[in-house]
Amino acid sequence: MKYPQPPARSATPSAQELVHNDGRPVPAVFELESPQFLGDEDIPFERYTSEAFYELEMERMWTRTWQWACREEHIPEPGDFYVYEIGRHSVLIVRGNDSRIRGFVNSCLHRGTKFRSGGSDGGFDEIRCPFHGWTWGLDGGLKRVPYDWDAPHVSQRDFSLPRVSLECWGGFVFVNLDPDAPPLNAYMAPMPEHMENFDLAGRFVELHIEKELHCNWKAAKEAFIENYHTQETHPQLLYGSDDEGTQYDVFNDHVSRFFCAFGVSSPSIDPPPTEQQLVDMMLVGDRSVLGDTVIVGEGESARIVMARVLRAQLGEKYQVDLSRFTDTEMIDVSQYSLFPNMLLFPQLSLPMVYRFRPLGDAADRTLFELLILRPAPEGGPRPPAARPVRLTERESFTTVAGFDPVLGEVYDQDTGNLRAQQEGFRAARKPGETLLNYQEVRVRLLHQTLDRYLRASEPAL
Template identity: 30%
Template sequence: MTVIEDSAQSRSGTVPPRYACGETFVPKSRYVDPEFLRLELDRLFTQVWQPACREEELPAPGSFYEYVIGRQSIMVVRQKDRSVKAFYNACTHRGMKVVRGSGCAAGGDLRCQFHGWRFALDGRSSFVPSRDEFLDRPRDQWSLRPVAVGSWGGWIFVSMADNPPDLLEWLDPLPSALEPFRLHDMRFRWRKRTPLNANYKTVIDAFIEGYHTPGTHPQTLRAAQGPRPPAEPAAPQEFVYAPYTPTLRYRNHSRFIYTARPDSGDRDAARKAQAARPEVFANSMQYNYLEVGSLVTERDYRAARRLATMEPSDIPPFVLYHQMCEELALAEGVDFPKMTMEQYFAGNGDWHVFPTLVLLVEKSCVLGYRVLPDAENPNRCVFEMFSLEHFAPGEVPETSWLEVERWQDHDGWGELPTQDLRNIDAIHAGMHSRGFDGLWLNTAQEMSIRNAHAIADRFLFGVDDGQGAAGDG
């Protein structure tokens, strides 16, 4: 079957056989085939909402940020009234990019550096040299072409769709589940980006399931051995105590949580008793600060160190830790989010904000990843990693994106993220093997991956297989 015939078939509401997923099987062609990447860039990324930048990256009127997805460049611009507009980043004269990177428009207008055309911050054409030498055309054809824009949680989202869905409806259930965490009040602690030799989905997949934890991060099973436990490979018997991370699937997104296995019973009573000791729980929190650099703030780290010196009591260490973190934050002037434990567990976890954003959410801190596809090569992508926090007034640090050409050249990723990055190239390289046909997924802990492909198929091929039912576990 030719590519043209495949495309015709896809528009009829069926998935071409080489891209068709099973209940738990995903063919490798969806990761390594250049034609599939082209379909994603043409049909998926042009129709969905995507986080372009954070509000804080547009600090003043005239501030702009260039968001690049495939070959599409979109400029997001802060207006004089502090609202935000977005436009295709192409001068309507000859297609020249009007802005590059980020910055602030000099003199309050956007200027094309090719022929000097100018545009107001709202996209209207404001100056055309020798305009009388051009044939007349409608005014809107001189102006920048707008792109739909919206905001939630401190992010500015854009959509290239002609009639995109309501942003909050697209994000459901994130807006309600994460409202108590007040993500919109958080600010960057740090942020980094680097290219990787892998498909963007290969990277996303590695961060939206917890099934890999004992295999990739064995030290996290050994909190009783200190805040920096040894990381030699886990023995088979240690896998019994691996975290259980079932997937919750939604219409457009997914989440996995950490919980007890339904059938665990009392078989690991000794392990549970060990985990109930304050110093053991505190060790895990200290590890996140020391070797992840996120999920735990410096204040939380101090609370964890104090917790590690306490004797067991009737109050679980988890509850004590959260109380201590809140008290310390409030004492230091942080407008700390208030929520019930029910609200915490409704929002806490690892969220896949389809298609490119992953958020690991805690009360005081968020660890985030964004992974963007290459414009032409399915074996390349751009990986971004960042941490957001609640800060006291006047304590928000000045940050910018740390650009690293090779991730190996930066030694500040932390032990746990480094373990993930070491895997990525080998995972994607293995997908090219003649001995590998595709992904065979765990039915409980890896269905976030299958759900992402089901969402994609709605846009790519007009197929809705019901995999992403709201609240489906």
Template identity: 45%
Template sequence: MTEKKIARCPGPSTQDIVLADAAPPPETFIAEAYTYLGDEDLSYDAYSSEDIARLERERLWPRTWQMACREEELPEPRDYVVFDIADESVILVRQEDGSIRAFINSCVHRGMQLLPSGARGRTALLRCPFHGWTYGSDGALKSLPCAWDFDHVDRANSGLDEVSVERWGGFVFVFLGRDPPPLADFLDPVTALDLPVPMDERHIVTHVRKHLPANWKLSVEAFLEAYHVIATHPEGLQSAGDANCQYDLLGPHVSRFIHTIGFQSPHLKSAPTEEEMLERLDRGRARLKLQPGERARDVFAAHLRTVMAEQTGVDLSAVSSTQMMDSIEYFCFPNFVFFPGISLPMVYRFSPDPDSVHRCFFDLWFLAPTRPGERPPPPPETIDLALDEPFASAPGLDPKLAYIYDQDVDNLARLTRGIRASRKPGQTLGTYQEVRIRHMRQTLAAYLADG
């Protein structure tokens, strides 16, 4: 593939904006890492083909690290979480020594699911509801009714099938296949991130699980670019950059965008004053004022540091303006997304619906810094939303963010129908703004081709 000149939006870039901040990040944190990956159309088959979904079950999900849960969901020994991906189901259990182990959620007797999908709780024993075969939290077979009829069963070697577990940043990952690569290698360079508030010093404050009307890949891709902001979220153009968003390819499994807040979209022609921008950001709530020579973006970031430090008890003085307020998104192949910022602290996970190639499940978490010296509070109950239930109906979810997510879901429903009706066989992507989609699809193709 020949190298091509990088297309960029005219005007200030993300680098220009962020490195001019009163509290800039280390240049290494936002260093650009773009590579031209081609411009050919990408087939729509990936979103509708049952054959591709079968290949994913065989060659993708068993061979990639999956973010299964947060550590604070397993605070004590014998606490468990059930994680499902495609046809797979796994029970993660905290052990007496503090470690976490994971077992296939299937009784070795006749394959019965031991715990229901999505379950979370605490138990000393895992008892099959079909015939009562019982396992310890370490997966060992403890007892079975009518043992006299099973002399042929080697009880010492009839425990639950165990899968690999690794942890990073307060996230617990499982690997369903054999011979997993080290998690640090798979997620490189994510596990080397040096953040002022590390991801393992945060905890869940909200968890919403939504059934989406689209294939899991189509859903992931909808969140990998800011190109859609001009048409889908036009209300955000006055206080957020979009066309000048920075896109980085950081490794075979990792990509990133940095989407600035407090800088008007390049699509808008008349430039606001700094006073007008501060009013847009503050919306009259704190009645913030500018001193001569100050930028609205810096003043608002400083305000957020003060307010959120008071709320959380965490010293945020070392947090750069971009990490304080911008939308910084890391995508970790194939289906995990996290935002290391403080005021936009989201985590996404996309899981295929095993019953329909045209549906998936979207887990949305919001994380907050944990007070120093304190344990994370108990995680909240998961809010489950059906296909026809909007994010706006989720109790406790910020109405402004709920509105944005509902705009995205509306897109997905119409996009699914439009693709199925299309006589054009594939999508035409921008070479810069949509490069993360092409990057994801190329990595996926490599997995599916490698049998």
């Protein structure tokens, strides 16, 4: 349901106004605005704590949605495999001898044993059960049953491995447990159109961090889809990004966006920082490329200087031509949410993708993943995907080799709130959370889309 009145907006300059002062025209996709008012009712806390609600999600939502499972570079050669799990559901993703990628239910048709454990990857010539040795080809066809004289009722025709829906986009491999799933491009529109200039298929996984969290998966995702928390949780970031001017767009049930200009300070900072101070803050996350110092000349804009330096130095380090990218595409934060659990940052500075999943099969445990996707060298071999670094709840992002420790502190601040919030859900006497109408609209959208899946007869649009 869409409500008629538009949401209130801050009186401060918007992200649109700020980026139009740049040295290059703003791409059309970043001139789009799609504000929506989706209501102001409270969201019940039991949606984050109830095991019954979690079971309903497992049954009706996770089995019917497209989910990013891995990158194509995780399985580059025939026989390479990757196991993606969501709660109790497990998918074995395999690249066949014909180079096609297929997804199978990760359970032997003999007595149910998983072929490979959750989170594993590697390579094999055939799919073989570790219990009794029943064997399938990489295309899922039954090849061998030991002592088959005792299994006359097992036919090759009827014992192919059950497949899941699988499609690739932008170098990502997506799976959907629903055999009648809608086409991926229709499900994720307008994201493919918005990403056309970024060549996500031409990127590689430079860093992969996994973080265990004591909270519901929705609470974990919601912590990252609004900028409202910056003024309290990350006050240091107010000196280089405009929290209050952030733009929030709702495109449809599955896709939303926030767009935040970098290289400008929050209106709450008085006196405002100098252009040099703005650039110093913008170095967060890219120090491995730029070093600790970028100098802003007399009369120069921090935004234009940072975009220019990034084009040159990122291009040199990764052996790619970045001249076609505008200032906005280089430095600003455009974060796209794909329902249910993916967040994608396509820009060249801090080019990240997040994923949020129930950890194990529990309503109050989450695995948060952060991947950095850098441009692969043009005309050269693609670097192998980085192995994941696993952090427990109490381990700091600042300990991860190759990750800017200043940025690591920001993620420690984000994830440090989540146990207290999960415990507060249970302690509350007020039955639900009250959301802001504009800045937290993406939180509300997540719940409204989830409800459409839980009411199984009503498809999401």
